[in-house]
Amino acid sequence: MCGISGIMYKTGRSRGSAPIGADLVKMLESLTHRGRDSSGVTVAGGRDEADLIIRLWTDDATRASDVLARSEEALLRAGGVVVSSQSWGEFLRIAVNYEGEIPALAEALLSAEGVELHSIGRVSEVIKDVGTPFDLDRRHEISQLKGTHGIGHVRMATESRVDISHAHPFWAYPFPDVTVVHNGQLTNYHKLKRAFEDQGHQFQTENDSEVIAVYLADKLARGDSLDSALRDSVENLDGTFTYLVSTEDALGYAKDPWSAKPLVIMETDDAIAIASEEVALLSVFHEEVDRVEPQESEVMTWSL
Amino acid sequence: MTARQINLRLKELARDGAEVELLNPQARHNIAVGILQPCRIKVRGSVGYFAASLMDGPEVTVDGNAGWALGDNMMSGRIAVAGDAGASVASTIRGGQVFVGGNAGARAGISMKGGTLVVRGNTGFLTGFMMQKGRIIVCGDTGEAVGDSMYEGVIYVAGKMGSLGSDARIDEVSEEELMEIWGTLEEFGISEKPRFTKIVSAKRLYHFDSLERLEKTVI
Numbered sequence: 001m002c003g004i005s006g007i008m009y010k011t012g013r014s015r016g017s018a019p020i021g022a023d024l025v026k027m028l029e030s031l032t033h034r035g036r037d038s039s040g041v042t043v044a045g046g047r048d049e050a051d052l053i054i055r056l057w058t059d060d061a062t063r064a065s066d067v068l069a070r071s072e073e074a075l076l077r078a079g080g081v082v083v084s085s086q087s088w089g090e091f092l093r094i095a096v097n098y099e100g101e102i103p104a105l106a107e108a109l110l111s112a113e114g115v116e117l118h119s120i121g122r123v124s125e126v127i128k129d130v131g132t133p134f135d136l137d138r139r140h141e142i143s144q145l146k147g148t149h150g151i152g153h154v155r156m157a158t159e160s161r162v163d164i165s166h167a168h169p170f171w172a173y174p175f176p177d178v179t180v181v182h183n184g185q186l187t188n189y190h191k192l193k194r195a196f197e198d199q200g201h202q203f204q205t206e207n208d209s210e211v212i213a214v215y216l217a218d219k220l221a222r223g224d225s226l227d228s229a230l231r232d233s234v235e236n237l238d239g240t241f242t243y244l245v246s247t248e249d250a251l252g253y254a255k256d257p258w259s260a261k262p263l264v265i266m267e268t269d270d271a272i273a274i275a276s277e278e279v280a281l282l283s284v285f286h287e288e289v290d291r292v293e294p295q296e297s298e299v300m301t302w303s304l
Numbered sequence: 305m306t307a308r309q310i311n312l313r314l315k316e317l318a319r320d321g322a323e324v325e326l327l328n329p330q331a332r333h334n335i336a337v338g339i340l341q342p343c344r345i346k347v348r349g350s351v352g353y354f355a356a357s358l359m360d361g362p363e364v365t366v367d368g369n370a371g372w373a374l375g376d377n378m379m380s381g382r383i384a385v386a387g388d389a390g391a392s393v394a395s396t397i398r399g400g401q402v403f404v405g406g407n408a409g410a411r412a413g414i415s416m417k418g419g420t421l422v423v424r425g426n427t428g429f430l431t432g433f434m435m436q437k438g439r440i441i442v443c444g445d446t447g448e449a450v451g452d453s454m455y456e457g458v459i460y461v462a463g464k465m466g467s468l469g470s471d472a473r474i475d476e477v478s479e480e481e482l483m484e485i486w487g488t489l490e491e492f493g494i495s496e497k498p499r500f501t502k503i504v505s506a507k508r509l510y511h512f513d514s515l516e517r518l519e520k521t522v523i
Binding site for chain 1: 330331332333349350352353368369371372387388390391407409410411428429447448
């Protein structure tokens, strides 16, 4: 069992200043009973400080400054200009101006020893950690983050080990801004992963949910719309799933043909909130808002 | 208050047959569970999973929505939710009545062993899955696989119906049955008198009259 949540503010607020981080923390805290192993969020649309925001992790906090230096060197070699960089604990964040191809940049970063890549985004960044949403917020100050939209996850591990790498959201390497949170288990994960690897895709973890991110990003890269990619995923993914996807300018969900995992939605003129349970929606909305529960094989997208 | 504290207090009040109002439940799980005496519980707001489950006798009204498995394993009593209910509403109930004023999710009435489920709106995938006894009345539409693997019991659908589930078949609705359904609907404030499609078990999967292979060997 896991808990998922998502939120998007529409045109009512000045673009990029909505309390996405605070909303996601509230929603995830109310879903903690669905998973306490790890937590994570994607916050999108809040900053305009550079072409790309890169989130990295290293397994040894004492080496973080060395890893940061190596990452910056790798970015420079790839043609990037570092605008700002910071590290806390094992976590690193770099804002970089870069006009080249994203796969080349991602490869350059991964060639730096001790680096694990959590996300590259034009407008969004992934922050994830072991522990509860309360721990995540305390350590990474998620509540301070503003933006337009985002997704979040609390994990009760079933398919792969409990560590930061296997926490959600999963970023679709190397496609910027495409991230996914998933509740369920995919039974054709190994088959899909092998097929994508044969096509040259890289996987960062052994978690089944990562293949959803890669699947969607592959479809988007081929020119499909997000809506069409979500519809196709319902046919091509096997197992149980309700997942949310966040891209540069959109939010979406897909549900499996068995309707095995829950999802409820509330929408106002101002915002859309999506979560595993109503308790999470009520942490950001009032009860007067109508609730919708999507049924089997349903998909939906909202764009800014 | 925790859900356990709320339920203990409700049990205390139920002993005297009291009428209790529960405010601001915030869609929390396991509200009004295990109440075994007749009483009236009015819930102001939405409830989460397993609301009003494992109960015998109370009348529970919820003026918001309910999460998954509303009324699970109820023996007797009456539950009325004004809004929507999540998946598996009235799962395994053995008696009593469950009414949903809005829509219900997938597997509505799963494994019912008695009682009546009335849904004013639509139900989702696998309505009446593995039902063994009782009645499901859907005034709106259903999802796919209606009555899949049902043993006994009956499902009535007024709106558009998804595909029939495995081993389910359509049967004639008699005028007496229609009068009975309309009477039940009226009890829940529905004055419309729609016609219904009736779904029952085709009983092709019935093997209760034949012995298992190992049993035969023993005999």
